[in-house]
Each structure stands twice: as structure tokens, then as C-alpha cells.
Amino acid sequence: KAGVTQTPRYLIKTRGQQVTLSCSPISGHRSVSWYQQTPGQGLQFLFEYFSETQRNKGNFPGRFSGRQFSNSRSEMNVSTLELGDSALYLCASSLDPGGETQYFGPGTRLLVL
Amino acid sequence: GDSVTQMEGPVTLSEEAFLTINCTYTATGYPSLFWYVQYPGEGLQLLLKATKADDKGSNKGFEATYRKETTSFHLEKGSVQVSDSAVYFCALKTGGSYIPTFGRGTSLIVHP
Numbered sequence: 001k002a003g004v005t006q007t008p009r010y011l012i013k014t015r016g017q018q019v020t021l022s023c024s025p026i027s028g029h030r031s032v033s034w035y036q037q038t039p040g041q042g043l044q045f046l047f048e049y050f051s052e053t054q055r056n057k058g059n060f061p062g063r064f065s066g067r068q069f070s071n072s073r074s075e076m077n078v079s080t081l082e083l084g085d086s087a088l089y090l091c092a093s094s095l096d097p098g099g100e101t102q103y104f105g106p107g108t109r110l111l112v113l
Numbered sequence: 114g115d116s117v118t119q120m121e122g123p124v125t126l127s128e129e130a131f132l133t134i135n136c137t138y139t140a141t142g143y144p145s146l147f148w149y150v151q152y153p154g155e156g157l158q159l160l161l162k163a164t165k166a167d168d169k170g171s172n173k174g175f176e177a178t179y180r181k182e183t184t185s186f187h188l189e190k191g192s193v194q195v196s197d198s199a200v201y202f203c204a205l206k207t208g209g210s211y212i213p214t215f216g217r218g219t220s221l222i223v224h225p
Binding site: 006 | 218
């Protein structure tokens with residue numbers, strides 16, 4: 001069974017631009033969560049989607065948004081990029097919301113210049 | 114709220130040495146506990162988990178025992194290999210929350 005895939009793997013943007021990251025969960029998994037990982041803050045929860053609905057949201061500004069499609073694939077969008085948005089963005093999937101075991105993708109490394 | 118505290122790294126060991134990475138937690142409910150590993154350039158992989166007190170999770174020679182009395186879930190391995198070099202994250206999830214709480218991670222470097 002294929003794992004969680006994320007595209008692109010690496011991205012360089014400039015301040016003020018926007019970016020869209022994509023995540024395809026493991027086949028059969030219906031819940032997708034997004035995390036931001038930085039050296040300073042560690043791993044922080046962004047949001048979780050299930051059945052095309054946002055179920056939970058972390059403490060991030062409204063510039064961070066996401067969506068989920070009917071095939072469970074998910075995208076997250078960051079608008080008006082800031083230097084501090086440079087991070088590794090990880091996607092994780094599980095069978096159901098709050099699924100005890102999450103499976104992580106390799107991440108998208110975003111660099112904002 | 115919930116929190117996880119891990120020992121600061123990096124932890125540097127020689128091959129075949131014994132490994133302990135400490136993890137303690139505070140939780141408002143009765144948590145499930147997890148260890149994840151992140152190899153360079155990759156995402157997190159679930160290493161092991163335990164869902165109730167005195168449970169021992171084990172995988173790939175790593176072990177951790179859920180100690181409710183000391184609120185700890187220390188990771189151990191009897192003989193580390195160079196290939197174990199990675200960052201290790203302790204995490205918890207309580208039944209009432211869909212959001213896991215992660216520790217800051219502990220970097221392990223194993224020298225030949």
C-alpha cells in the first residue's frame with residue numbers, strides 16, 4: 001500500500017507570495033492533518049480535515065487555510081507569505097478523525113526569501 | 114493543557130551503546146503514548162505506542178514502557194546502530210482530543 005505523498009517536496013517563494021501544498025493520504029484513510037515543523041517551535045498542529053470538512057484547527061493566523069476533496073486528497077494554502085513561514089510542512093493521514101495512529105508524509109520544505 | 118517534555122539533545126553514542134531518551138508528560142485525560150522517528154530528509158514514522166499503564170511498546174529493538182505513576186515513557190534500545198541516527202519525538206493523545214501533543218524532539222547521533 002502506497003504511503004502518504006506530498007508535493008512538491010521543495011519550494012522557494014518570496015515574501016508576499018502565496019503557496020499551495022498538496023497531500024495524498026494512504027488509500028482508505030479519510031482524515032488528513034497538517035503540521036508545521038520549525039527548529040524554534042517544533043511540531044505544531046495546523047488543521048485536520050475529514051469528509052471535506054475542517055474538524056480541528058490549531059493556533060495559526062487566517063493566512064493558513066486548507067481544504068479536502070472528495071477523494072480525501074488535501075491541499076493547504078498560505079497567503080501573503082512571511083519569512084517566518086519557512087518550515088517543513090508535514091501531512092499525516094489516519095483512517096478516521098482522531099485516529100490513534102497517524103501516518104506521515106515526507107513533507108514539503110518551504111523557504112521564503 | 115497537555116504537554117510532553119523530552120531530554121535535550123543531541124545524544125551522541127558509539128555503535129552498540131545503550132540508549133535511553135527520557136520523556137515525561139502531563140495530560141488532562143488518560144493518554145495514549147507514542148514515539149515517532151524522523152530520519153534526515155523524511156517525515157515522521159511511528160516507532161511504537163502504548164495505550165494503557167504498564168503497556169510496553171516495542172519495535173526494531175526499541176522499547177518504551179507506559180509508567181503512569183511517574184508519567185513517563187522513556188525510549189530504550191540495548192545496542193544502537195549508525196542507522197538509528199535520527200530525531201526521536203515523544204507524543205501523546207488523550208481520548209478527548211483529536212490533536213496529538215508532541216515533544217520538541219531529541220536528536221540521536223551514533224558514531225561507528
